[in-house]
Amino acid sequence: xxxxxxxxxxxxxxxxxxxxxxxNAIYKDKKDVDVRFAFCFPDIYEIGMSxxxxxxxxxxxxxxxxxxxxxxxxxxxxxxxxxxxxxxxxYALESGDPVxxxxxxxxxxxxxxxxxxxxxxxxLAGVPLRSSQRTSLTPLVAAGGPCVYNVEPMADFFDLIMIxxxxxxxxxxxxxxxxxxxxxxxxxxxxxxxxxxxxxxVPSLYDVIYTEDGRIASVTPKDTAPAxxxxxxxxxxxxxxxxxxxxxxxxxxxxDRAMVELFRGCRRGCRFCQAGYTYRPIRAKKPETxxxxxxxxxxxxxxxxxxxxxxxxxxxxxxxxxxxxxxxxFEPMHVSLALPSxxxxxxxxxxxxxxxxxxxxxxxxxxxAGTQRLRDVINKNLREEDLLEACKVAFAAGYNGVxxxxxxxxxxxxxxxxxxxxxxxxxxxxxxREYGKNKARGVRINVGISIFVPKAQTPFQxxxxxxxxxxxxxxxxxxxxxxxxxxxxxxxxxxxxFLEAVLARGDRKxxxxxxxxxxxGCRLDGWDENFNFEAWMQAFADCGIDPAFYANRELxxxxxxxWEHISSGVTKRYLYSELEQAKKGIATPDCKAGCRNxxxxxxxxxxxxxx
Amino acid sequence: xxxxxxxxEKRDTAAYLSHLDLMKCFQRSFVRAGIPVKYSQGFNPHIxxxxxxxxxxxxxxxxxxxxxxxxxxxxxxxxxPSINGALPRGMRVLSAGKADRPVNQIGYCAYxxxxxxxxxxxxxxxxxxxxxxxxxxxxGSREVDVRDYIRDLTFRTEGEKTVCTCIxxxxxxxxxxxxxxxxxxxxxxTPEDAxxxxxxxxxxxQNCQIFWE
Ligand code: SF4
Numbered sequence: 001x002x003x004x005x006x007x008x009x010x011x012x013x014x015x016x017x018x019x020x021x022x023x024n025a026i027y028k029d030k031k032d033v034d035v036r037f038a039f040c041f042p043d044i045y046e047i048g049m050s051x052x053x054x055x056x057x058x059x060x061x062x063x064x065x066x067x068x069x070x071x072x073x074x075x076x077x078x079x080x081x082x083x084x085x086x087x088x089x090x091y092a093l094e095s096g097d098p099v100x101x102x103x104x105x106x107x108x109x110x111x112x113x114x115x116x117x118x119x120x121x122x123x124l125a126g127v128p129l130r131s132s133q134r135t136s137l138t139p140l141v142a143a144g145g146p147c148v149y150n151v152e153p154m155a156d157f158f159d160l161i162m163i164x165x166x167x168x169x170x171x172x173x174x175x176x177x178x179x180x181x182x183x184x185x186x187x188x189x190x191x192x193x194x195x196x197x198x199x200x201x202v203p204s205l206y207d208v209i210y211t212e213d214g215r216i217a218s219v220t221p222k223d224t225a226p227a228x229x230x231x232x233x234x235x236x237x238x239x240x241x242x243x244x245x246x247x248x249x250x251x252x253x254x255x256d257r258a259m260v261e262l263f264r265g266c267r268r269g270c271r272f273c274q275a276g277y278t279y280r281p282i283r284a285k286k287p288e289t290x291x292x293x294x295x296x297x298x299x300x301x302x303x304x305x306x307x308x309x310x311x312x313x314x315x316x317x318x319x320x321x322x323x324x325x326x327x328x329x330f331e332p333m334h335v336s337l338a339l340p341s342x343x344x345x346x347x348x349x350x351x352x353x354x355x356x357x358x359x360x361x362x363x364x365x366x367x368x369a370g371t372q373r374l375r376d377v378i379n380k381n382l383r384e385e386d387l388l389e390a391c392k393v394a395f396a397a398g399y400n401g402v403x404x405x406x407x408x409x410x411x412x413x414x415x416x417x418x419x420x421x422x423x424x425x426x427x428x429x430x431x432x433r434e435y436g437k438n439k440a441r442g443v444r445i446n447v448g449i450s451i452f453v454p455k456a457q458t459p460f461q462x463x464x465x466x467x468x469x470x471x472x473x474x475x476x477x478x479x480x481x482x483x484x485x486x487x488x489x490x491x492x493x494x495x496x497x498f499l500e501a502v503l504a505r506g507d508r509k510x511x512x513x514x515x516x517x518x519x520x521g522c523r524l525d526g527w528d529e530n531f532n533f534e535a536w537m538q539a540f541a542d543c544g545i546d547p548a549f550y551a552n553r554e555l556x557x558x559x560x561x562x563w564e565h566i567s568s569g570v571t572k573r574y575l576y577s578e579l580e581q582a583k584k585g586i587a588t589p590d591c592k593a594g595c596r597n598x599x600x601x602x603x604x605x606x607x608x609x610x611x
Numbered sequence: 612x613x614x615x616x617x618x619x620e621k622r623d624t625a626a627y628l629s630h631l632d633l634m635k636c637f638q639r640s641f642v643r644a645g646i647p648v649k650y651s652q653g654f655n656p657h658i659x660x661x662x663x664x665x666x667x668x669x670x671x672x673x674x675x676x677x678x679x680x681x682x683x684x685x686x687x688x689x690x691x692p693s694i695n696g697a698l699p700r701g702m703r704v705l706s707a708g709k710a711d712r713p714v715n716q717i718g719y720c721a722y723x724x725x726x727x728x729x730x731x732x733x734x735x736x737x738x739x740x741x742x743x744x745x746x747x748x749x750x751g752s753r754e755v756d757v758r759d760y761i762r763d764l765t766f767r768t769e770g771e772k773t774v775c776t777c778i779x780x781x782x783x784x785x786x787x788x789x790x791x792x793x794x795x796x797x798x799x800x801t802p803e804d805a806x807x808x809x810x811x812x813x814x815x816x817q818n819c820q821i822f823w824e
Contacts, residue, residue, distance in 0.1 A: 001624060007806045009627060015669060016632055021624030021700035023639070248639060250625070250699050251632045302639035302697070333642075334656055 008082035016251035017045035020093030023248040028068040036102040037069040042117030050255035059243030070094040090124035100125040109147035112503035113526035119518040150456035150563035153510035155203035164231035199232025216560040237283035245300035257305035258297040266311040267591035274455040278568040280600030284610035287322040307338040345386035366405040370420025376587040395436040401444035409452040409466040422481035447489035451497035459578035464552040465501040495533040501551035507562035571599035616710035625701025643697035649680040672811040718817035724775040725808040731766040760786035
């Protein structure tokens with residue numbers, strides 16, 4: 001660490017976030033390295049260090065000879081101020097070297113509210129924001145992550161974007177970069193070559209033309225660019241690269257534990273859920289593989305918890321046998337298992353008690369909507385009876401609280417649906433009164449309500465978000481109806497959800513707004529205390545752009561979607577048929593009942609999903 | 612059952628670990644190193660350990676002490692090297708042995724404070740008469756004369772820096788060396804925005820002898 005960094009750290013909160021040096025962080029001798037890679041996470045350390053995908057890519061890139069992948073996170077406001085005051089550019093945590101001098105900067109886009117974070121990090125690194133302003137081959141600025149399924153608002157800033165799973169794309173890009181550098185290729189030539197790699201999207205190779213009223217008239221690929229960039233997936237997920245060591249943070253982060261990934265994709269098909277569609281096809285790891293990976297990670301990290309992650313853990317076909325053998329192995333070592341994303345309709349008390357032998361945590365279920373009608377519309381195939389049954393079993397066994405997650409502003413939602421939320425809550429309380437083991441202790445119900453955001457590459461991608469006035473009205477209904485003893489609730493901030501909706505379905509015209517908002521001081525927008533809605537509205541006004549055009553407008557089948565040239569594998573036709581079913585209030589059975597030919601298997605060249 | 616005491620250093624990047632961070636880092640390194648640590652009984656079992664004299668975040672040390680309960684009856688073979696293979700950068704165990712001497716015999720700590728160069732003589736002179744500061748503790752804040760807490764104090768030039776070495780009270784009513792720097796700053800002897808660097812160089816008993824080695 002140089003003197004300037006030290007001086008910055010004197011005056012900031014939680015300085016351990018900015019030092020590197022954690023156990024298992026990778027240090028290489030610079031003379032053995034010919035490609036310096038900065039993995040950039042546009043949110044703070046505590047969030048970035050909790051993210052599994054980053055750990056996989058960090059391990060993978062560092063396993064390559066001559067490549068040194070280091071990390072950079074968004075500094076919090078106090079640290080940013082110190083860095084700017086003292087002229088300290090954004091640095092990589094391992095070497096302390098300025099990120100702007102690296103060969104490749106790889107950003108991950110996890111969440112729309114991180115977009116200004118990308119701009120701020122580029123600026124702190126002294127790297128020009130727009131791809132067109134960076135004419136030399138280095139540094140290359142790339143991106144991946146779940147937001148790439150509509151990355152158009154960020155398209156101007158990146159040289160290339162990875163659509164899908166990076167495990168195979170990154171080694172190919174690094175190899176191409178080495179060839180390009182040796183052959184003295186310029187950046188344009190490099191990008192033309194990169195566009196030939198499966199899953200690589202080079203935004204500058206597409207011309208977008210708009211109609212007079214602001215819709216998209218055409219998207220035209222140039223040169224080598226494919227008309228549609230198809231998501232890249234690892235063919236054999238079970239055998240795909242997985243690190244046997246993770247960096248162990250020396251200071252507190254959000255998910256401070258080992259993680260193994262049960263499967264990718266989800267067979268449920270909730271119509272609002274982007275991950276449920278974009279991670280298809282469904283591919284599971286073998287229990288033996290997971291066991292081996294969990295044991296290796298605990299041995300190399302010393303963590304006392306392993307999380308079995310996926311979009312819906314109870315859908316993993318071998319969950320019980322896996323948990324049993326992991327508990328047998330880990331319990332004597334004081335290592336506990338965490339099983340997030342359990343569904344109430346497959347709730348298995350023995351299993352939950354078994355994994356919670358070492359440490360007890362809470363129960364969480366996500367019915368998402370208050371009535372069966374609306375749950376059919378969104379295809380959340382969970383019946384109230386199943387939820388109450390799960391609560392009954394858990395309460396009888398001694399649990400005395402539950403967290404319930406819902407959404408408001410869902411398509412076709414009526415006041416009756418909203419009142420259904422408090423109905424469910426009352427029924428849960430009644431269940432406790434009847435079956436609770438410790439009735440005297442009382443029940444605690446925590447209700448979390450978020451606001452529906454239509455996302456690209458889902459059946460609801462054509463729909464608009466409700467307006468602010470309507471959101472306020474519905475919020476009032478919820479607030480009035482949830483004044484119930486023993487119940488606490490929180491309703492997500494509308495303004496953040498609105499902005500998320502704008503960006504989630506936005507096009508390239510929004511890049512000007514992003515730059516303007518960042519200039520007006522917007523950053524770390526996902527943190528309520530920093531979120532400055534007025535500045536955002538100012539940015540839209542300065543750019544002459546109406547945000548409601550993106551957030552609230554309903555699109556038609558004929559419309560060209562801003563993300564039409566990016567394919568997650570699931571076809572547009574399939575998504576539209578799901579939208580039509582939603583409008584009729586008809587649920588679609590999950591993939592276990594039979595494949596519905598969503599299109600995702602075209603990515604693996606056939607085969608079948610692991611359901 | 613064996614209670615081990617070990618001496619460790621915490622430097623460079625590791626200096627920025629808070630007291631809680633440090634405890635967690637040690638606990639994980641014990642697990643990684645396969646040390647037979649004793650867990651407490653109860654609902655949330657935890658490793659029985661304590662860092663003997665807590666150190667402020669950002670300070671370095673070459674002499675801190677940690678006590679740890681083991682399930683075995685004597686110090687395990689290779690205790691020091693195996694922990695050292697499992698620690699984050701900047702942390703290192705220097706020696707280990709039986710936690711024999713009670714910690715209430717600790718009386719003082721020695722520090723080395725590095726400041727921007729200048730004013731050594733005036734700095735020494737400042738402490739010839741009472742130096743009052745607001746000293747904060749768990750029980751609230753009160754005005755004290757820092758000289759009541761100082762056993763030894765020198766200022767000298769080393770290259771481009773001014774170095775202060777001092778021995779300050781530890782134990783029940785300790786003095787954090789930052790109060791000396793505060794006093795220097797309010798007397799205008801070092802710039803208000805100067806960066807001070809703190810290194811703990813010794814944990815001493817009531818007679819100013821090394822407490823444990
Ligand atoms: S519809 Fe078929 S291909 Fe698509 S996720 Fe379900 S099982 Fe897989």
